Amino acid sequence: MSKHELPKAYDFRATEPRVYEMWEKGGYFRPRNDPNRPGFDPNVLPFVISIPPPNVTGELHLGHAMRVSMEDLMIRYNRMKGIPTLWLPGSDHAGIATQLMVERHLLKTEEVTREELGREEFVKRTWDWKKKYGGIISSQIRRLGASCDWERERFTLDEGLSRAVREAFVRLYEKGLIYRGPRLINWSPGLKTAVSDLEVEYSEEQATLYYFKYILKDSDEFIPVATIRPETILGDTAVAVHPEDERYKRFIGRTALVPMLGREIPVIADDYVSREFGTGALKITPGHDPNDYDIAQRHHLPVISVLDEAARINENGGPYQGQDRFECRDKLWADMKTAGLVIKTQPYTTTLPRSQRGGEIVEPMISTQWFVEIEPLAKAALEAVKDGRIRIVPERFEKVYYNWLENIRDWCISRQLWWGHRIPIWYCPAGHMTTGRADPTQCGTCGSTRLTQDPDVLDTWFSSGLWPFSTLGWPDETPDLKYFYPTSTMETAYDILFFWVARMIMFGLEFTGQVPFETVYLGGLIRDEHGRKMSKTYGNVIDPLIVMDELGTDALRFTLLVGSAPGNDMNLSVKKVEANRNFANKIWNAGRFVVSAINSLPVVPRHMPPDDTADEWTLADSWIWAKLQQLTRDVERLFQGFQYGEAGRQIYEFFWSDFADWYVETAKLQLQDESIRQKTAATLARVLDASLRLLHPFAPFVTEELWGHLHGAILESPIADLARDWPEALIAAPWPEPRPIEGWEESKVSDFMLLQEMVRSIRNLRAEKNVSPARRLPATIMGGGKTSLIHEQGVTLAALAGLDPSQLTISAELDKKPEESVVLVTGPVEIHLPLTGMVDLEAESARLARELAEAESQIHRLEQLLRSDFAARAPASVVQKEREKLVAFRQTAERIRAQLK
């Protein structure tokens, strides 16, 4: 194999690592305009993306693959446009997820719990774990071809970002926007920590509704009450009824007795109680229900907590102390039954709050936690989208965003975990709180030096919320922060709009006074081929690493990027990836053909006209070039509108159908003609070059590799001038601009289309009549007004349609119809194919009659259309198009009628 010969199939396994290394070593991922390097120009606007940081110990899944592919597409496109780009990578410490993982691991391998290890040792072990496995996700992101600047990689727990977290906390604290206090929060008994509202998921489940009697003191009377959680009876501090309820009105103000405990509680009246629902009476458990908590506030009722951190009954539960909540539920109910307090139970469907991480039922509990007063932040964040400083794509998510921010509640930011940013608050024995940018040595209030730090850590999303600027050096005014902030586009999935995007906007505005990014692009989620969520239980999970191993990264990327619209979920199947692996191979082979065409050019260069004049161009050259310009314009328009998928689809179609199926096939003939051989090779090279540039953001590896071969081949050929100003690598090549062609006529396109029509109709007939593909048919063509075109394109036509060029008769008119032949009519052209022995006259006239009928019905339709208001009201170009169609159909009909005579 000579050095120019390329392997027959694209070898992605060998190519991908090599190409990626070339890019990374070549420094292509670094911003072209870097504030930390000489020659920096602060006036050139950069394009910046901060990566949504994956969990540091996570493994790549299709969601990551989708995000990374999309971001890489945006980055590569902008880089090729000559814009300085920065894509800043990194990872998230992911408090709960990582802690759970390490806990599980320690339990399995060493049979120790984190409590047994102690906090310091456990945190150390988790850092060890991070050091060992933290690099995996980065290397997997590299495999996807991600062109991020690894020199700027960050981690939410690294020193700089921890300083940013500290600064953010202190600022909010000093401003009075962070407070600590007992509130009703969501408690995860499994994880033994508070979680935020967002970390609770509600699922509709089958439960039981328990009806029982609330006995009134010194009486036989009772109020019937229903509950889903009987164990919370132990924490009841009132029974509430509607003030207007005739059934219970008389009980208001009396005293009821808590079952089994005998505690005395008042019967109160509150509008909140719905008379129609359940029994119309409500037990009030302020310690374990948010509504009850509100009612209790209105009525100044005491709040009793009956659960401990593991959701066991505490000392307030009397004889039930120490029992698990569900155990207590059964025992208490059994006891109540014995005591005659039970009315009935009934199955009931309700929504249960479950922990997003642990999956167990979350308990509302009174607990002392840290909160961010969110309203002022939310207001600013709302404003930023409303006034257009931030644009959300697709637009419909703006409404979702508004709705959430308008109803937002204070954010519980403390977690009873060990892995994370510890809350920078120190307590002295007197209970004073001291904070500071540096660890304090004495109490800010009383001067005590006996300080202990708050044991809790911050919600992971607190640090992620700072990501777009903390990664650039904030709170320091670093050159990076000054130049790259605000970032350009935040590309992420819609499911973390609240968790992350909204919080970044709030924090960005609060701490930097600027929006953290200008555009939010929300992508969809990946589902299996039938739209089901991928889950290990279903067994329908597709592992992107395996897919890349088997079909190549480009195939996976192209599949993810093409064929779904912004904000819409995507159903993925391996079959789709296979189809795109085939496309990668198609690119490779078309390229292989072009490279070999260039390599075999005679060494003596011929005169070559400049790129953009239509002189010396064949019909096919003009046509493909025009198509390419149109494509370039369309792709640009689609990219501007974030329609990346549609853009990719159009490039695919152009490359496969127009370039490979038609132009390359035509070029094979042109290459045999010495006089236009070089020109043809040049056109092949130009169109391939532009195609590879357009495809590069979608499929970076195969395009880079092939482009390298193309580049090399051109430079060593007589058409070397073509590639004179090309850069070393495609990743750094300029994005194609549409170029007007001097002297080019629209008619070239329609002429080529007529040629295509003729070829198709001949091929169609051959297939119908089972004419062997090897058999070259003679033909007599009557060209009418297109005779000179057909003369000129006879060889091409013959080759593409399998005609015998030496037995091709072309004339403007025919005196008489050839014997024993089949006629094909396309517009003004008649093609007579003598198929001796195969012509069934009756069948032929039937076929022609059908075609005539079809043409006539089209003529009728078009005539009506053009007689209607359409002609007057539609734009001239649209009307003109229809007129041309009418003319063509009339010609066809006329020709067919002549045949039928």
Added chain:
RNA sequence: GGGCGCAUAGCUCAGUUGGUUAGAGCGUCUCUCUUACACAGAGAAGGUCAGGGGUUCGAGUCCCUUUGCGCCCACCA
């Protein structure tokens, strides 16, 4: 209870300023190993664009409505 999305060929989906015979991939059927590619080429079958109504010269595309599916938010025991 609010809000949003989806419904287009057997399957999975494109189709974004409304432009007039609705596209792709996979699958199916027929031919072909034609010197870039069988991970291919050529040809074919297959759709009342969920139902109904409206706006318009013109609707898969805009408006209203019905049905089915999915998602998000929300404190009804």
